[in-house]
Amino acid sequence: MxxxxxxxxxxxxxxDDRYWATWADWLGIPHHTISALVGAAVVQGHDNSQALQLVRPGIDIDAEYAAREAAGRGEQLGExxxxxxxxxxxxxxxxxxxxxxxxxxxxxxxxxxxxxxxxxxxxxxxxxxxxxxxxxxxxxxxxxxxxxxxxxxxxxxxxxxxxxxxxxxxxxxxxxxxxxxxxxxxxxxxxxxxxxxxxxxxxxxxxxxxxxx
Missing domain, CATH: 3.40.50.1000 (HAD superfamily/HAD-like)
Known part of the structure; x- marks a missing residue:
């Protein structure tokens, strides 16, 4: 039981659509591009973060996360x-x-x-x-x-x-x-x-x- x-x-x-949309805006790419790259990562069995690596090879995700927060464009989560x-x-x-x-x-x-x-x-x-x-x-x-x-x-x-x-x-x-x-x-x-x-x-x-x- x-x-x-x-x-x-x-x-x-x-x-997760808003999460990825905000990353697309931060990286300066269309929303559909990040969605397609996330899809590619999924079907290949990679972690979702691979999508960000494809857009910007060598990206320091933690550093970018902190930069987004400092710029007032950080993580959001609501109803x-x-x-x-x-x-x-x-x-x-x-x-x-x-x-x-x-x-x-x-x-x-x-x-x-x-x-x-x-x-x-x-x-x-x-x-x-x-x-x-x-x-x-x-x-x-x-x-x-x-x-x-x-x-x-x-x-x-x-x-x-x-x-x-x-x-x-x-x-x-x-x-x-x-x-x-x-x-x-x-x-x-x-x-x-x-x-x-x-x-x-x-x-x-x-x-x-x-x-x-």
Missing amino acids: IETIVLDVGETLTR RDLYPDVRPALAGLQEIGIRVVVAGNQTAKAGTMLRGLDLPADLVVTSAEWGVAKPDPAFFARALEASQAMPSETLYVGDHPANDIFPAAAAGLRTAHLRRGPWGYWWADDPAVQAAADWSIDSLTDLLDLVSY
Whole structure:
């Protein structure tokens, strides 16, 4: 029985289109160009940051991030970035007694902005705040601590096979692969992903039926 659900953030709870659009504006390229490059990185199994490297080889992403913040053009995250199923699904899970934890690979600033949205969640935390990022096994050890449940009673939900499904399964958690966003759609039918995921879902509201089994 599932007691706790831990959810990824990017392309699980939040849309990444504004994130990539702001990078395109900062680098001075069309939005469709960065979208195409992110797509290329996805189908080749690379990290999304490869898209920025293709635009500006050798880019220091941390330095550029800091420069964007200093210029007042930094990270933004608000209600409009949430997928429409997020609030009803999370609220519904809490109503039936499921502990809801939000934990993804984001900055500390993103953690503050996410908590400012007052999501129906028992805990909202980011990799920067934990000091360890996916797919490091230590991230999933922290997720299990936050879960307050056994690995077999904890479900990790995400779109990214290499960052979410494979390492969560290796840590003993149950897994649900979300068919959403570039990674979610492209890798949904991959045999390795299907073998590693306990469930494949198309919406977070599917979790309400899933936990009742």
